[in-house]
Structure formats: C-alpha cells, structure tokens
Amino acid sequence: xxxxxxxxxxxxxxxxxxxxxxxxxxxxxxxxxxxxxxxxxxxxxxxxxxxxxxxxxxxxxxxxxxxxxxxxxxxxxxxxxxxxxxxxxxxxxxxxxxxxxxxxxxxxxxxxxxxxxxxxxxxxxxxxxxxxxxxxxxxxxxxxxxxxxxxxxxxxxxxxxxxxxxxxxxxxxxxxxxxxxxxxxxxxxxxxxxxxxxxxxxxxxxxxxxxxxxxxxxxxxxxxxxxxxxxxxxxxx
Amino acid sequence: xxxxxxxxxxxxxxxxxxxxxxxxxxxxxxxxxxxxxxxxxxxxxxxxxxxxxxxxxxxxxxxxxxxxxxxxxxxxxxxxxxxxxxxxxxxxxxxxxxxxxxxxxxxxxxxxxxxxxxxxxxxxxxxxxxxxxxxxxxxxxxxxxxxxxxxxxxxxxxxxxxxxxxxxxxxxxxxxxxxxxxxxxxxxxxxxxxxxxxxxxxxxxxxxxxxxxxxxxxxxxxxxxxxxxxxxxxxxxxxxxxxxxxxxxxxxxxxxxxxxxxxxxxxxxxxxxxxxxxxxxxxxxxxxxxxxxxxxxxxxxxxxxxxxxxxxxxxxxxxxxxxxxxxxxxxxxxxxxxxxxxxxxxxxxxxxxxxxxxxxxxxxxxxxxxxxxxxxxxxxxxxxxxxxxxxxxxxxxxxxxxxxxxxxxxxxxxxxxxxxxxxxxxxxxxxxxxxxxxxxxxxxxxxxxxx
Numbered sequence: 129x130x131x132x133x134x135x136x137x138x139x140x141x142x143x144x145x146x147x148x149x150x151x152x153x154x155x156x157x158x159x160x161x162x163x164x165x166x167x168x169x170x171x172x173x174x175x176x177x178x179x180x181x182x183x184x185x186x187x188x189x190x191x192x193x194x195x196x197x198x199x200x201x202x203x204x205x206x207x208x209x210x211x212x213x214x215x216x217x218x219x220x221x222x223x224x225x226x227x228x229x230x231x232x233x234x235x236x237x238x239x240x241x242x243x244x245x246x247x248x249x250x251x252x253x254x255x256x257x258x259x260x261x262x263x264x265x266x267x268x269x270x271x272x273x274x275x276x277x278x279x280x281x282x283x284x285x286x287x288x289x290x291x292x293x294x295x296x297x298x299x300x301x302x303x304x305x306x307x308x309x310x311x312x313x314x315x316x317x318x319x320x321x322x323x324x325x326x327x328x329x330x331x332x333x334x335x336x337x338x339x340x341x342x343x344x345x346x347x348x349x350x351x352x353x354x355x356x357x358x359x360x361x362x363x364x365x
Numbered sequence: 366x367x368x369x370x371x372x373x374x375x376x377x378x379x380x381x382x383x384x385x386x387x388x389x390x391x392x393x394x395x396x397x398x399x400x401x402x403x404x405x406x407x408x409x410x411x412x413x414x415x416x417x418x419x420x421x422x423x424x425x426x427x428x429x430x431x432x433x434x435x436x437x438x439x440x441x442x443x444x445x446x447x448x449x450x451x452x453x454x455x456x457x458x459x460x461x462x463x464x465x466x467x468x469x470x471x472x473x474x475x476x477x478x479x480x481x482x483x484x485x486x487x488x489x490x491x492x493x494x495x496x497x498x499x500x501x502x503x504x505x506x507x508x509x510x511x512x513x514x515x516x517x518x519x520x521x522x523x524x525x526x527x528x529x530x531x532x533x534x535x536x537x538x539x540x541x542x543x544x545x546x547x548x549x550x551x552x553x554x555x556x557x558x559x560x561x562x563x564x565x566x567x568x569x570x571x572x573x574x575x576x577x578x579x580x581x582x583x584x585x586x587x588x589x590x591x592x593x594x595x596x597x598x599x600x601x602x603x604x605x606x607x608x609x610x611x612x613x614x615x616x617x618x619x620x621x622x623x624x625x626x627x628x629x630x631x632x633x634x635x636x637x638x639x640x641x642x643x644x645x646x647x648x649x650x651x652x653x654x655x656x657x658x659x660x661x662x663x664x665x666x667x668x669x670x671x672x673x674x675x676x677x678x679x680x681x682x683x684x685x686x687x688x689x690x691x692x693x694x695x696x697x698x699x700x701x702x703x704x705x706x707x708x709x710x711x712x713x714x715x716x717x718x719x720x721x722x723x724x725x726x727x728x729x730x731x732x733x734x735x736x737x738x739x740x741x742x743x744x745x746x747x748x749x750x751x752x753x754x755x756x757x758x759x760x761x762x763x764x765x766x767x768x769x770x771x772x773x774x775x776x777x778x779x780x781x782x783x784x785x786x787x788x789x790x791x792x793x794x795x796x797x798x799x800x801x802x803x804x805x806x807x808x809x810x811x812x813x814x815x816x
Contacts, residue, residue: 356638
C-alpha cells in the first residue's frame with residue numbers, strides 16, 4: 129500500500145493496538161497494517177481494550193470513540209490516569225467539532241472522523257510514531273536543503289530560495305518530517321490551522337508553488353506527491 | 366368512517382347531550398314551579414275554607430235550637446259561596462234541618478275541620494262536626510271540588526306547556542347537534558383523506574364566519590404551512606438523492622466498465638482511484654449536510670470569543686490567493702482594520718473560505734474578485750464581488766436553500782451546499798447575508814453588527 133512506510137530505523141516491529149467493535153473496520157485496519165509490517169493486536173470491546181492498552185506494551189493505539197462496555201473517552205482517561213502515555217488516535221463517526229475537542233482534551237493525540245482513507249490513518253500513525261522532538265535547533269537540514277530558523281533563510285546547496293511567510297511555515301513543517309507522508313488534511317490542520325474541508329485543491333496549489341521554488345529545473349525533486357495520500361519531502365540530492 | 370345507528374351517534378354528541386340536559390333541567394324547574402303554585406293555592410284555599418267553617422260552626426253552636434234551625438235554612442243554605450253543605454241531626458242520626466240526607470260517615474264531632482265523604486251525593490267535602498248541648502249534632506261542610514279542579518288545571522297546564530317545550534328543546538338540540546355532527550363528519554372525513562396522504566385537501570368553510578369557519582380557516586392555514594414545509598423537505602430530499610446518485614452512478618458505471626475491459630495493473634489502479642474519488646464526493650456531501658445540521662443546532666455559540674474579522678479574512682484570502690493566480694483571476698483584497706466582534710474563528714474562516722471558493726469557481730479566467738471589509742454604520746460590511754455569471758434577482762433568496770443550484774451552475778463541480786453553510790454560519794452569528802449585482806457578476810454582502 130502506497131501510503132504506509134515501515135519505520136526502518138527501529139529494529140523491532142511497531143506494536144499497534146486496534147480497539148474497534150465493528151468487525152469489518154477492524155479487519156481492514158488489522159490486514160492493512162499487518163501487511164505494512166506492524167505487529168497488530170485487536171480488541172473488540174472497551175474492557176478488553178483497556179486491559180490490553182493498560183499493559184503499556186504498545187507503541188500506538190487506534191481506538192473507536194464509542195465502544196461496547198466502556199466508552200473510548202473513559203479508556204483514554206483511565207490510561208492517562210495510570211501514566212500510560214502511549215499515543216492514541218480516536219476514530220469516530222461523530223464529526224462534531226465539540227466531539228473532537230473533547231477527544232483531544234481527554235488526552236487523545238489525534239482524532240479521525242469516519243469514514244477516512246486508510247492512507248490518512250497510516251500517515252497520522254506515522255506522524256505520531258515519529259513525532260519530532262521539540263528541538264532547540266536553529267537549523268533544519270534535509271539533504272542539500274537548509275533552513276535557518278533565526279535568519280529565516282532557505283537555501284538548496286548554494287542557491288538562495290526566497291519564500292513567502294506561509295511557504296516558509298509549510299517548508300518548516302515538511303523539513304521536520306522528512307520521508308514522512310503528510311496528507312492534505314494534516315497540512316491544512318497544522319500549517320494553516322484550519323479544520324474544514326476545502327472544496328478546491330487548495331493544498332496542492334500551495335505545495336505546487338513551494339515545489340517550484342525548491343526543485344529548480346534540472347535538480348532532483350525533493351517534494352514528492354504520494355498518490356492517494358499527500359506529499360513527502362525526501363532528502364534527494 | 367363507520368356509521369353507527371343515527372340515534373346512538375346522536376346521543377354520543379356533546380351538543381345533543383347538552384340539549385338533553387337542558388331539557389331535563391327545564392322540565393324539572395317547571396315541574397317545581399307548578400308544584401309550588403299548586404301547593405300554595407291549595408293550602409291557602411283550604412285554610413281559608415277551614416277558617417270560615419270553624420267560624421261558622423262556633424257561631425251556630427251558640428244559637429238556640431230554633432234559631433239554629435232557622436239560620437241553617439235561611440242564612441247558611443242560600444249562601445252558596447260560603448256553605449255548600451249543612452245539617453242538623455238528632456242524636457239518633459235523624460236529619461232535622463239542612464241539605465245532608467245522612468250524617469257523614471267517619472266524621473268526628475270534635476270541632477276540627479276534616480275531610481269526609483258524603484256518600485249519597487258522591488262528594489268529598491271539608492266539614493266540621495259539633496255535638497250540641499241538647500244532644501243534636503251539627504255538621505257544616507264545604508265542597509272543595511274547586512281545589513280538585515285546580516289540581517286538574519295545573520296538570521293540564523303542565524301537560525300543555527311543558528311537554529311541547531321539552532319536545533321543542535329536544536328537537537332544537539337534535540337539529541343543532543345534527544348540524545354539528547355533519548360538520549364534524551366533514552372535518553373528520555377530510556382529516557382521514559389528509560392522513561391518507563392527500564395534503565391538498567382543505568376543511569370546508571361555509572362562509573358564515575362562525576366559530577366553526579374560523580377554526581376551519583386556522584386548520585387550513587396550518588395545512589398550507591405544513592404542505593409548504595413538506596414540499597421543502599421533499600425537494601431537499603430529492604436534491605440529496607440526486608446529488609448522491611450522481612457520483613455513485615458514475616462510480617458504478619466506472620467499475621462495471623472496468624470489470625469488462627481493464628487488463629493491466631495500472632488501469633486497475635486508475636479505476637480504483639477514480640471510484641474512491643467518486644465515493645469521497647458522496648461522503649463530502651453527507652459531511653457537509655451534517656455540518657449544516659450541527660451549526661443550525663446552534664450549540665457552537667458557546668464557543669464564541671472576540672475575533673478580528675479583518676485577520677480572519679486576510680488569512681483566508683492568503684490561502685486562496687495562489688488559486689486565483691493559477692486561474693488567472695485578478696484578486697484584490699481591501700481590508701480595513703475593524704473592531705473585534707464575538708464569533709467563532711473556525712466557522713468564520715469556513716464561511717470566508719466557502720464564499721471565496723464559490724467566487725473562484727464561477728469567475729472565468731481574466732475576471733476579477735474583490736474582497737473588502739469596512740466599518741459601516743453600526744456594523745461591519747464584508748463584501749466579496751466577482752465577475753462570474755451573477756445570480757438573477759429572483760434566485761437570490763433561493764440560493765441559500767440547501768442544495769440549490771441554478772441551472773447555469775449545474776455544470777460546475779460542487780455540491781451546492783456552500784451557500785447554505787454560509788447562511789447557517791451567518792445566522793448563528795446574527796449576521797445579515799444578501800446578494801447584489803456586481804454588473805457583471807455577483808456581490809455577496811455580509812453585514813455584522815458591532816458588539
């Protein structure tokens with residue numbers, strides 16, 4: 129599957145727990161991520177989910193918001209109470225903004241409204257697994273691309289690149305997540321801080337403009353489109 | 366409707382029951398009145414007769430036997446108004462004077478007026494009997510037939526007056542309730558037809574302007590409103606179905622065709638991608654609908670905070686600026702710094718985004734979009750003007766309805782919910798939304814009252 133990358137830097141398998149009562153959805157997720165090389169466990173109800181997640185033996189938890197036996201938010205509360213900080217992605221058919229806020233407040237790390245593309249879930253799982261440390265770095269470097277956060281300058285090799293403020297912010301976000309698939313929704317949420325779904329290909333146009341500046345004719349392309357998912361910055365030259 | 370026997374159904378009508386009750390009350394009160402009159406008359410008359418008899422008896426008792434005999438014959442007997450019957454009897458019962466052939470049976474000689482029979486004359490009289498010192502017995506009595514006559518008269522009067530009155534009342538009640546029943550029957554039948562689905566039916570209005578007519582008019586007005594709402598719901602439903610069916614039909618057709626003709630891995634991939642895109646379009650539609658429902662629910666007002674509209678507008682304009690550039694549309698942004706207003710940043714961003722999205726969608730290459738914000742009077746005025754096809758005046762209300770799309774815009778990709786969403790967000794904030802003519806194109810105006 130195109131959107132899912134194995135984390136090559138960790139020798140052991142990533143352990144993923146799926147807490148989901150709808151068997152078909154669960155099967156899809158388990159199959160998808162098993163295929164992508166994750167070690168996947170599945171819990172079909174709240175109490176079982178809490179028991180497994182409470183062991184602390186997982187790298188990431190994907191959990192439905194509404195579960196039989198024990199509510200997703202209750203599980204989340206219990207986990208955080210027990211100082212278990214495993215990243216949790218909540219999934220819900222409830223698209224309300226309030227619901228999302230409640231989920232994040234309860235200690236969720238991300239919130240996905242059903243239905244979602246599997247690539248979206250994969251990208252968000254990757255993002256949480258490789259969450260960049262809050263670094264005090266003043267320079268970001270991906271391949272030959274360098275960003276000076278103090279001077280607010282960007283150069284590729286020796287070529288100076290002029291960027292608009294929003295382009296700078298977009299590139300900043302990309303450079304902190306090299307080799308990682310970033311979906312349109314993730315970019316709109318994290319670079320622009322918007323949660324609505326835009327009709328037009330807004331993000332594509334912005335990324336396209338940035339790409340023209342980063343990847344000059346003749347240079348190896350660094351900003352790549354990942355079909356069906358989004359974009360990725362790779363250290364290419 | 367089932368038809369029970371007429372009388373039964375009549376008796377079940379409140380109107381007729383009321384008529385019955387009134388008739389009964391009327392009869393009872395009349396009966397009581399007549400009884401009172403009869404009783405009063407009879408008692409007074411009896412007392413008067415009794416008094417006279419007592420008085421006469423006392424007077425006669427003090428006369429000498431000769432005088433007594435004379436008086437009975439000369440003074441009492443001819444006076445028919447006073448004493449109808451009198452008799453003086455010897456101790457053995459032999460009549461001495463008067464018009465009584467024999468001493469009345471059972472008459473006690475105690476000087477008290479009592480009822481007694483005069484057998485030979487077939488009469489009932491009120492009489493008083495006295496035993497006189499010489500051993501004779503004096504009886505004077507009075508015919509009280511007049512009292513019996515009075516009773517008869519009263520009963521006749523009752524029969525003549527009361528019975529027709531009751532019959533009349535019942536007839537009137539029956540008539541009135543029959544009319545009511547018929548009207549109710551009509552209402553009932555109409556209601557049945559409406560419940561069966563014929564919403565065009567209306568209750569009959571006689572035109573007399575009575576309570577029934579007014580009620581019928583109110584119900585009819587209500588039905589008009591319900592019919593209008595039903596039409597709205599129906600057309601929204603139709604539009605949803607249509608807008609959902611379009612992408613789903615395309616997906617289906619694509620998959621079907623792919624099953625027959627696709628051979629290579631790449632072609633499969635392409636087919637699947639396009640199918641997913643079609644499904645996403647259908648899902649976006651549902652999401653947008655739910656969003657509008659959520660906003661119209663109004664719960665988000667709780668999250669209002671002071672926001673700078675010029676900032677929100679600037680950020681969204683910046684987001685869309687490259688799109689305009691790509692489409693070769695002139696993009697002018699003229700935002701004044703305006704006072705803070707209470708609002709929801711996310712929703713207002715979404716509103717702006719939808720308006721710009723629309724403007725960009727409908728403005729052809731070489732056209733222009735102008736976004737402006739300024740203080741005007743007691744509020745702020747946000748305008749987004751484009752040089753697209755514009756919206757004809759008669760459609761400017763309709764475009765805010767869910768799923769409306771004018772024929773001109775049908776060909777442009779979109780799900781027709783943008784303006785409904787904008788309208789819902791504006792309403793939540795208490796903003797006034799209107800559409801004007803940009804000659805050419807349209808200008809969307811949003812007026813926001815200052816805090």
